[in-house]
Amino acid sequence: MAAGIDIPTDPEWVDEVLLAGPDNQVCLVLGEPVDRAGLRRMVAARQQALTAAGLRAGGSVALCLPPSTAFITNLLAAWRIGARAALLDHRLTAFEVEQAIARLAPQYVVRAEHTSGGALRAFHEVQEKIVANPGGQPSETSHALVQLSSGSTGPSKAIGRTASDLIAEIDRYTAIGEGVPRGGERIVSLASMVHVLGLVGGLLYGLHAGARLVLPGRMTAEAILAAVAAGPEPTTLLGVPFHIELLAAVAEPPRLPQLTGMTTGGELVRAQVHDAFVDRYGIRLGNMYGMTELGVIATDLFGAHRPAILPAPGIQMRDDDGELHIAMENSPYVGLVDPARWSDGWLHTKDAGSVEPGTGLVRVRGRRDSQVSIGGLKVDLSEVEHTLAGLPGVEGAVVVYGKAIEAYVVLTPAASLDDVQAGLTERVAPYKRPRAWHVVERLPRTATGKLVRDQSVLSGAR
Amino acid sequence: MGNSEAREVGEAREAGEVGEAGQARGEVLAMLATYGERRPEEVPESVDSLELAWLIHQIEQRYGRPFDADDEALARMTTVGSVVEVLGELGFGGAG
Numbered sequence: 001m002a003a004g005i006d007i008p009t010d011p012e013w014v015d016e017v018l019l020a021g022p023d024n025q026v027c028l029v030l031g032e033p034v035d036r037a038g039l040r041r042m043v044a045a046r047q048q049a050l051t052a053a054g055l056r057a058g059g060s061v062a063l064c065l066p067p068s069t070a071f072i073t074n075l076l077a078a079w080r081i082g083a084r085a086a087l088l089d090h091r092l093t094a095f096e097v098e099q100a101i102a103r104l105a106p107q108y109v110v111r112a113e114h115t116s117g118g119a120l121r122a123f124h125e126v127q128e129k130i131v132a133n134p135g136g137q138p139s140e141t142s143h144a145l146v147q148l149s150s151g152s153t154g155p156s157k158a159i160g161r162t163a164s165d166l167i168a169e170i171d172r173y174t175a176i177g178e179g180v181p182r183g184g185e186r187i188v189s190l191a192s193m194v195h196v197l198g199l200v201g202g203l204l205y206g207l208h209a210g211a212r213l214v215l216p217g218r219m220t221a222e223a224i225l226a227a228v229a230a231g232p233e234p235t236t237l238l239g240v241p242f243h244i245e246l247l248a249a250v251a252e253p254p255r256l257p258q259l260t261g262m263t264t265g266g267e268l269v270r271a272q273v274h275d276a277f278v279d280r281y282g283i284r285l286g287n288m289y290g291m292t293e294l295g296v297i298a299t300d301l302f303g304a305h306r307p308a309i310l311p312a313p314g315i316q317m318r319d320d321d322g323e324l325h326i327a328m329e330n331s332p333y334v335g336l337v338d339p340a341r342w343s344d345g346w347l348h349t350k351d352a353g354s355v356e357p358g359t360g361l362v363r364v365r366g367r368r369d370s371q372v373s374i375g376g377l378k379v380d381l382s383e384v385e386h387t388l389a390g391l392p393g394v395e396g397a398v399v400v401y402g403k404a405i406e407a408y409v410v411l412t413p414a415a416s417l418d419d420v421q422a423g424l425t426e427r428v429a430p431y432k433r434p435r436a437w438h439v440v441e442r443l444p445r446t447a448t449g450k451l452v453r454d455q456s457v458l459s460g461a462r
Numbered sequence: 463m464g465n466s467e468a469r470e471v472g473e474a475r476e477a478g479e480v481g482e483a484g485q486a487r488g489e490v491l492a493m494l495a496t497y498g499e500r501r502p503e504e505v506p507e508s509v510d511s512l513e514l515a516w517l518i519h520q521i522e523q524r525y526g527r528p529f530d531a532d533d534e535a536l537a538r539m540t541t542v543g544s545v546v547e548v549l550g551e552l553g554f555g556g557a558g
Contacts, residue, residue, distance in 0.1 A: 118533030120515055219511070221519040222528070242512050245497070249519055375512045403498050404506060435506040 011057065011082040013163045017170065018076065018207040019043065027207055029214040030069050030123040039076075042069065046077035053130040055108055057082030060139045062106035064097055066090040066115060067193045067215065070126040072203065074110050079163070084139035086146040086158075087194050089377075091429045100148055104158060107136030122190070122215045122223075141334060147196070147292050149378065157341070158334040159292050165332075166204060168314075169295035173205045175313035179261060179286055179301030181236045183210035186258075188227045190219065190239035191376065196292050197265040202238050211236075221250050228259050237262035240376030241269045244285065248277040259283055261301070265290055266376050267366075268307055278303070289364055293332040293347055298362050308361040317355050317362055320346075324353040324364065372401045379405065379432045384424075388434075391423040396443045398451050399434060400458065407434035408458050410443055438462050486546045493520035494542070507541050514539055525554055 021027065023037035034042075055061055061078050063085055065071040078085040086104045088097055090112070101109060114127040143160030173180050181187050187206050191198030206213040214235075216227035224247065228235050235258045237243070244264055247253070261284040262277070268287060269277075278285055286301030289309050298309040298317070311317050316327035326349060331342040341348050352365040370381040385399040388407060393415025398408045409420065417439055424433060440461045444452040452458065491502040494509070497516040509517070514536070521529045531539075531552060539545045 119536035119539065120511060120518075121533070219515050221515070222522065246515060246519065249496075249516070249523075251523060375510075403500055403504060431510065435508060435510070 011080050013167060014043075014076055014080045017167055018204060021210055025210060026212055027210070028069070028072065029212060030067075031125075031217070034069065039073070042073045043076045043080060046073045047080050050074070050077055050081060050083075050108070050110075050130060053108055053132065055081055055083050056138075058138050059083040059108075060086070060104070060106040060136060061108045061110060062086040062088055062101060062104060062133075063110050064088040064090060064092075065110060065112055065126055065128060066124040067122065067198075068112075068115075068124045068126040070110075070112070070128045071193065074128060079144055084141075084143050084146060084160075086148075087199075088148070089192075089194050089429065091431060093426060093429055095427045096429060101133060102135075104146060104148075105135060105137045106133055107138065109133055120218045120220060122217065122219050143334065146334060149292055157336060157338075159332050160334040161293075161295075161332065166200065166295075169200050170205050170208050172296055172312045172314060173201065174209065176296075176299055176301070179263070179284065179299070181206070181209065181211040181234075184233060185260075186212045186214055186231055186233045186235040188214045188216065188224065188235055188237050190216070190224060190237065190243045191265065195377070196290060196295050197238070197240075197288070197376070200295050201263075201265070201288070201290075221246050225250070225253060225256065228256050229254060232258055234258055234260045236260060239264050240266045240373075242375045244269050244277050245273055248273050248280060250280065253280055256281070261286060263288055263299075263301060266373050274303070274306070289362070291347075291349060294326060294328060297326060305361055308356070308363050310361060317360075318346075319354045320348075322352055322354070323368060324349040324351045324355070324362065372405070374405070374431050377431050381405065384428055384432050384434070387427050388420070388424055391420055391427075393420050393423075396451075398443055398453060398458065400453050400455055402455050404435035405433065406436040406438065406455075408438045408440050408443060408461065410441065411439055483546065483550075486549065487542060489524075490517070490542055490545050490549070493517055493524065496520065505542070507543070509540055509542060509545060517545065521549070521554060529554070 019040055021036045024035050026033045026035050027039055028034040061083055063071060063074055075085050086106055088100050109131045110128050111131060112126045113129040116125040141160055142162055144163045144166060145161045147159050149157045149159055187202055189198050189202035191202055193199050193203050202213055214227055216223040241264055259281060263286040265288045274285060284302050286299065286303060287309060288296055289298045290296045296312055297315055298311045300306055300309045318325050325346040327345060328347040329345060331337060333341065350367060350369050352368050354363050372379050372381060381399045381401060385397055388394060388397040388399060393412050394409055395412055396410040400406055417437060444457050444461050446452060491505050494505045494513055494517055495502045497513060518529050531548065535548050539548050
């Protein structure tokens with residue numbers, strides 16, 4: 001059953017919606033400032049290279065690049081060709097990238113041949129290379145963007161968004177208005193541009209609105225504040241809750257009159273961290289709720305409704321048996337119809353929550369599945385658990401999250417924990433790996449034989 | 463060359479003051495514990511990139527001077543042990 005009909009959008013949308021603007025208007029600062037004329041030139045050059053490699057309208061490419069000018073220009077070039085671009089987080093292991101490429105079957109993969117930049121760098125200098133993937137297939141849908149979301153069992157979900165979907169999200173930011181950066185202002189983005197908040201909320205919206213996107217030199221408190229201080233224009237910080245914690249810990253921040261606000265996506269920070277931040281910087285601290293499937297969904301950009309949020313213009317939400325659902329005409333999933341995730345025009349968020357009838361205010365009360373957020377990156381604990389349990393030497397495993405990801409494992413008599421850890425290191429990205437390991441003789445189970453995930457019971461098994 | 467220097471510094475510290483190294487480790491654990499309201503004994507040996515960003519700020523506030531380690535030094539700071547080592551090399555921490 002097809003979820004709906006996608007109407008392809010003319011590739012000229014890239015020029016009209018993203019690249020248009022005065023030649024000398026600086027639009028990106030990843031180290032060196034890049035103006036629109038320069039960006040158009042770089043995108044045209046990458047378009048030529050991708051075309052020369054064989055990429056065509058309706059074709060498919062995967063970008064496996066760290067945040068960089070190369071990432072931006074290859075993405076825009078692929079869209080300008082009319083091809084579908086899949087984004088693979090550069091932190092994924094070779095094993096995960098291989099699996100993703102097998103699943104998505106892109107015709108080409110753009111990888112980093114050389115990359116400068118080390119720990120805590122917010123962006124990298126990248127020399128990219130285009131590699132043909134012999135088993136690759138052209139895109140079967142009209143999606144412009146494909147992103148992977150880890151699945152609890154079986155293959156990961158591929159989430160597709162058309163150019164129209166992306167334009168609709170950009171328009172939604174514009175419609176939210178107050179609290180969203182305007183043309184002539186700056187966005188200092190701390191959110192990864194490979195994921196929806198940094199990608200659409202930072203990069204694409206910034207290009208569209210003429211708000212300059214600035215990435216700090218390093219992801220340290222000092223470098224972030226220095227990036228804010230570097231220009232006189234009104235500046236918004238875009239990040240995840242960790243960045244609030246980091247900046248709230250600066251005892252005496254410099255005076256930053258240009259800093260007008262900070263907006264974060266993801267879970268709420270604790271009230272005392274929120275208050276400490278507002279007290280230190282004297283600016284608005286806003287919260288956004290969004291998903292890879294749809295982008296920005298609901299906001300509280302002035303902390304006026306905290307802990308509740310208000311649906312963005314054009315977004316309709318309801319709670320169904322305690323789960324938040326969002327009206328969405330077509331299923332966002334590529335090659336998968338899962339009624340537990342999308343049915344009859346409603347996206348099932350898997351977030352517990354409620355919608356207040358009179359005001360429409362929404363409360364999000366946490367996940368109903370095993371997904372957790374590590375510094376804004378989504379990790380599905382059951383994916384880690386399945387991978388771990390499938391390794392040689394492991395008889396059983398439970399992966400839980402308390403203050404960090406923790407693994408409880410039962411090993412076969414001949415196995416060593418070092419080997420098991422090395423096996424997992426090959427298969428899952430660093431941010432998904434357990435930080436604490438407990439080797440136990442047996443895993444506690446319920447009377448019906450199900451594994452127990454309650455941490456007080458698990459710690460008793462140590 | 464950088465590596466042999468690092469080893470020499472490490473050996474010198476081991477030979478000199480075991481207690482001092484323990485103290486430096488305690489300081490690192492205490493600084494890391496302030497992130498996420500943990501107890502020092504709850505801090506895992508591995509240090510992730512969020513914790514590293516947090517730690518750098520804590521180091522600068524504690525010692526009142528910038529922590530200008532290069533990419534190579536930062537890349538090594540992936541465990542509590544290697545953090546203690548790098549801090550020692552750069553003259554942060556302990557009595558020295």
